[in-house]
Amino acid sequence: MGFAWQTQHSMSVTSLLTCVRVGFGIPVRVCVNGSRRRQKYSAVPIGKQCLNLGARGLLSMASWNALDSMKPRFFLKLLRVVSIVLTVHDHKNCLKCSKRSRFAYPLSQGEYMDICLIMDNPETPHHPVIAVALQQLSTTHTVRLLDVRTLTGAEAIAQEKIHVLADLYLLKSHAPQALDVAYFLEQHGALVVNSWASSSVCQDRVRMAQRMLEANLPWPQTRSFATLENLLADSHLLASLPFPLIIKSRYSHRGDLVDKVHNVEQLQALAAHWSREPVVLQEFIAGDGWDIKLWVIDERIFAARRRTPLEADASKEDFPIASKEIPGRWIDIVLELARAFNLRLYGVDLLITERGPILVDINSFPGFRGVPGADHALVDLVERLLRETKTL
Template sequence: MRVCLVTADPEHPLLAATTELLTDRHQVEFLDPASWTGPAEPIDASPAGLADVYLLKARTPRALALAALLEERGAVVINSAVATARCQDRVEMAERARAAGLPFAESRYVPALTQLAAAGEPPGPLVIKSRHSRRHDLVARADSAAQLRALAAAWPDEPVIVQEFTANSGWDHKLWVVDGHLFAARRRSELAPEGRGPTLPLPVADLPASWTGPALRVGEVFGLEVYGVDILDAGGGAPLIVDINAFPGIRGQAGAPEALAELAVRAAVRATKPLPFSRTPITNTPPLPAS
């Protein structure tokens, strides 16, 4: 089998361990979306040209555009471009999760942070997040109008979502799923007074079914096979989902590379080989978004 990892960082611990498991019997390739020049670049979409399965670790706009084109040419991509994009837009994420009955934090969209700051004193502590999830995006707590003005000065035109701050222990519970296999850890939240802390192991057996059930259902609701769910204890053990990530790092979790390798092989085996296509670029493909 030919397995292609769509990533700018093939040395990432999860990917490196998965590659080591696969290379004895399969061919592993790497594709950096940054090296792709756009839809006009010819792609070999013959059965011999496409890999049997692509693992979409990168989540930049360029990576999503590349994954969408590969899928259009008949490739098997995990997670799909559409499913990944759902987790990049926090407005769509919240709407989809809450519509499905998942215990997701109530979220309000504000087109620009300056609008929120102009509203004056907030009724209580707020969590402010960039609408579009990306590296180095905005995630902050604001308890006062002064703090909102400071954020607006630094991020004046940033579209954001706003959530009421939920009192909690200061620890995020990180639940990761790879093809139905559940892994867990806990990490001190970046919103805690002490700031972000280390990630500590958390046995899945210690989690209540009221947490693991919704975490596993996220895959069905969002069409994801590899994903992460951030959960807070909202009081009395009630779970509150505050974020969902497509293809997270899942560092230091025994069994995660094995589960990912098994998923890749199984997806490649069950996939129907695509029919031959012309190498002529597709003319109606949207323009390449900025990285």
């Protein structure tokens, strides 16, 4: 008896049972627990039986190749080392194997990979950009959603544990429980875009300001306070504040505080709703009345102008800027930001001031709504990331 497995890249295996039906020289596509994760294998004959891999661990490509030509006893010994139990059993009486459609299929053309979108907004599956990209990806890959809006971090992790680790996770949620599950997935070897670390920094305006300073990127002077109530309790500090100022929630979230204040009385008025909110104060930098919106998908840059939202009755209409008209300085800033924050999908707000362009906000994985070509760019990025995972 011998075993001959060939694979193009590492195979991550979980505690779920994988049943692979084998036959002489017949390629099979492995599906775990109903997932369509597909990797190319060939297997030598083992009669009419199956291999059951009750698996916990990771076998690298080198480890799989090392199994070729090994005697069974050494094969079993190696599997024990990586906490994998191999048994040969009667396929006919295997209840799990009897559901053949869930576990083994003949190979077809193309490489199918698993993609999971982590989200917390019920509109995301219908988003004009995200939905189109997911639909296109689903024609060649398995695409599923992990909706965390009603889950705690622990519940989201438990729900994801029933699935095989996806080839790629797209982190479209900024909720704490989404960050919890992203961290868990990365600790188990998953590829998450944007990463847990990058997304976390973009949610905390204090850490964001520190990273900007370290990278020598243009950013308003920023001060943080445990709560707005604490700020208002410091009369000496209030007397020295250089109004006007921009006040924001420290932690970015849907419906967070972003306002321009001209005096202490306006700060006090905000306390009626935001007294316990951790806040930051930023210097107000006069611009030209426009926000420059820049969206980046793996170094593909899209741009538009929008009236600054701090103006009364400001329009939310975007006025696109052609790619060839984007100034080189803007491009340098957003690409340097990507390197500093390790971002692949992001949006930034830029002000044009007497001091030059100034960054005022970052959004990890925005919706790209109204950005022409963003859906195609997103699909291209996902396909490129999936190709990269196959070479690891």
